[in-house]
Amino acid sequence: MDQLAEELTVSRETIRRDLVGLDELGRIQKFHGGAKLRSIAATEMGGEGPFAAxxxxxxxxxxxxxxxxxxxxxxxxxxxxxxxxxxxxxxxxxxxxxxxxxxxxxxxxxxxxxxxxxxxxxxxxxxxxxxxxxxxxxxxxxxxxxxxxxxxxxxxxxxxxxxxxxxxxxxxxxxxxxxxxxxxxxxxxxxxxxxxxxxxxxxxxxxxxxxxxxxxxxxxxxxxxxxxxxxxxxxxxx
CATH class of the missing domain: 3.40.50.1360 (Rossmann fold)
Structure with a gap:
């Protein structure tokens, strides 16, 4: 997150909040210290996103x-x-x-x-x-x-x-x-x-x-x- 904040010239809290939002939408999978894209099967092939979303x-x-x-x-x-x-x-x-x-x-x-x-x-x-x-x-x-x-x-x-x-x-x-x-x-x-x-x-x-x-x-x-x-x-x- 520190690297993203530096590259995008925004605060670390902004990055954290945006990652949480993307995780809730099912676009990424957030974990401690970072995040990764969800698999194609889960996002584009008709799978289901997170329960809260x-x-x-x-x-x-x-x-x-x-x-x-x-x-x-x-x-x-x-x-x-x-x-x-x-x-x-x-x-x-x-x-x-x-x-x-x-x-x-x-x-x-x-x-x-x-x-x-x-x-x-x-x-x-x-x-x-x-x-x-x-x-x-x-x-x-x-x-x-x-x-x-x-x-x-x-x-x-x-x-x-x-x-x-x-x-x-x-x-x-x-x-x-x-x-x-x-x-x-x-x-x-x-x-x-x-x-x-x-x-x-x-x-x-x-x-x-x-x-x-x-x-x-x-x-x-x-x-x-x-x-x-x-x-x-x-x-x-x-």
């Missing part, structure tokens, strides 16, 4: 999706919630409800639901990932296997005609494990996820009960959902 993307649509998804629950329901920006907003939406049992690998989600109504919350343990404040890894997957729930409310990185995809292998494993332990899977996804190029396959449409989104999906996705026979689309407007 993604929280601000498509916020009105995500809030409406979260509100619509919360209306699907009733007292006594048990549910898995995975880590994602839309599921954090979903946790805010259900925080005022009571009588739910929530199992999650997200510290944010556990805190939000616990601070609301009279709900029981289980936080899955495992390897801690700082960016999204989540637990992942084999220990987390093992602990998920000790539960059974009625619902899973999940977010993913990408959706196409084949089903759900993601960009993070560890998060994909969490979603797969939750899907195996529930009766109904509900996916929360705004239109930016449609026909995005994912890397890891989460599951096909035959295992999805509902898709809650902010607009009608493209024809190839709608046709795939109809062909699966078990999926329904809940479209919300904002």
């Amino acid at each position: 993604r929280m601000a993307e498509n916020l009105p649509a995500k809030r409406q999706i979260a509100k619509a998804a919360a209306s699907l629950l009733s007292p006594g329901d048990s549910l898995f919630i995975d880590t994602g920006t839309t599921t954090v907003l979903f946790a805010e939406a259900i925080a005022g409800l009571s009588g739910l049992t929530v199992i999650t690998n997200s510290i944010r989600i556990a805190s939000l639901v616990s601070a609301g109504g009279e709900n029981k919350v289980f936080l899955i343990g495992g390897a801690f990932s700082m960016d999204a404040s989540e637990t992942v890894g084999s220990l987390a997957v093992e602990q998920i296997g000790r539960f059974r729930a009625r619902h899973a409310f999940l977010t993913v990185g990408a959706i196409d005609g084949t089903g759900l995809l993601d960009f993070d292998e560890a998060e994909t494993q969490i979603a797969r494990a939750m899907i195996e332990r529930v009766e109904t899977v509900t996916v929360l996804a705004d239109a930016s996820k449609f026909n995005k190029r994912g890397i890891f396959e989460v599951t096909g449409w035959d295992q999805i009960g509902r898709l809650v989104t902010d607009t009608e999906p493209p024809p190839n996705i709608t046709q795939a959902i109809e062909a699966a026979g078990a999926s329904s689309i809940i479209t919300t407007r904002y």
Whole structure:
């Protein structure tokens, strides 16, 4: 940073602040004493940026999706919630409800639901990932296997005609494990996820009960959902 400050004739604090901003936007990866460009795969090939930056993307649509998804629950329901920006907003939406049992690998989600109504919350343990404040890894997957729930409310990185995809292998494993332990899977996804190029396959449409989104999906996705026979689309407007 000292070299950059000298070359650009600005203060060291200005350089530090700009690097923090670029890191939050996903353009660079900041580390102690410097920074480096993020990989092409993470920035130009449709990958996802840092969690904090993604929280601000498509916020009105995500809030409406979260509100619509919360209306699907009733007292006594048990549910898995995975880590994602839309599921954090979903946790805010259900925080005022009571009588739910929530199992999650997200510290944010556990805190939000616990601070609301009279709900029981289980936080899955495992390897801690700082960016999204989540637990992942084999220990987390093992602990998920000790539960059974009625619902899973999940977010993913990408959706196409084949089903759900993601960009993070560890998060994909969490979603797969939750899907195996529930009766109904509900996916929360705004239109930016449609026909995005994912890397890891989460599951096909035959295992999805509902898709809650902010607009009608493209024809190839709608046709795939109809062909699966078990999926329904809940479209919300904002």
